[in-house]
Amino acid sequence: xxxxxxxxxxxxxxxxxxxxxxxxxxxxxxxxxxxxxxxxxxxxxxxxxxxxxxxxxxxxxxxxxxxxxxxxxxxxxxxxxxxxxxxxxxxxxxxxxxxxxxxxxxxxxxxxxxxx
Numbered sequence: 001x002x003x004x005x006x007x008x009x010x011x012x013x014x015x016x017x018x019x020x021x022x023x024x025x026x027x028x029x030x031x032x033x034x035x036x037x038x039x040x041x042x043x044x045x046x047x048x049x050x051x052x053x054x055x056x057x058x059x060x061x062x063x064x065x066x067x068x069x070x071x072x073x074x075x076x077x078x079x080x081x082x083x084x085x086x087x088x089x090x091x092x093x094x095x096x097x098x099x100x101x102x103x104x105x106x107x108x109x110x111x112x113x114x115x116x
Contacts, residue, residue, distance in 0.1 A: 048100035052107035058100030064093050
């Protein structure tokens with residue numbers, strides 16, 4: 001199998017086939033990641049509603065710190081850069097907190113509307 005490419009779009013058919021196989025695998029993994037994130041956010045929406053009902057704060061810094069440390073350990077064992085894993089989780093946490101704040105606001109608005 002050669003990897004030469006003359007710049008004219010001519011690629012060894014075996015290389016093209018392997019590239020397609022790898023890209024198909026990446027596409028499947030991306031789809032799984034999206035579905036897993038959707039399931040995760042469904043669960044965090046339930047957490048947000050529970051927090052709103054019981055007037056708990058949207059953020060839980062102690063839990064977040066434990067989750068970051070846990071994810072860093074998982075990343076290390078999976079041979080993934082722990083710093084990348086932490087950045088990824090921080091992005092997700094920020095989005096979850098934003099959702100929890102919105103749920104809490106909506107809860108206050110709907111509670112206030114029912115009092116009139």
